[in-house]
Amino acid sequence: PVIDPRIELLRRACKEAQAIFTSALKAPVGQAAMRYLRERGLSRRIIEAAGIGFAPFDALEHHRCKDSEMLADAGLLIGRNLLFANRIIVPVADEQGRPIGFVGRRLPGDEKGGKYINPPATLLYEKNKVLYGLDRARRALRSGKPLILVEGPLDVIALEQFGIEGAVASSGTA
Secondary structure, rough: OOOOOOHHHHHHHHHEEEEEEEEHHOOOOHHHHHHHHHHHHOHHHHHHHHOOOOOOOOHHHHHHOOOOHHHHHHHOEEEEEEEEOOOEEEEOOOOOEEEEEEEEOOOOOOOOOOOOOOOOOOOOHHHHHHHEOHHHHHHHOOOOOOOOEOOOHHHHHHHOOOOOOEEEOOOOOO
8 A cells, every 4th residue: 555655744743743732731831731630630640641731822833844734634723723722632642652633622611612622534543443542452452351431531541540451532422
């Protein structure tokens, strides 16, 4: 099969976006998001291990890829606007653990849009073909444990924090 040459560019765009989002969570702009995560009982260790971040409205202004078409192709922009603005960001990984997309979780008190926003389909991410956490749940599968389907990625992460392996979440309602 012919591999689209843009795939590597999209992978790099997602990897850099994840670094920007995780940095923002640690910055003053991410305080409300960090407070919410801590109130949900997530430790700093699991927050960092899961790559959770925050997307302020201007998050991608410093992204190395200034090509808005490429950022849209990576599922980060809708038009010229950041898809996940002012949301907690959880990276969605492929089977090798590489970020291929993001899920945005709204903050308490923000009633705009759904609780979770999933990215549009991209060359890397198709929500009907991806289970969040499957890359980490493989160890449980190999040892014969069943998968546990939960509502969203933060539920998967919370179960992992307490040593429960095999949790996955669907990518939206599709």
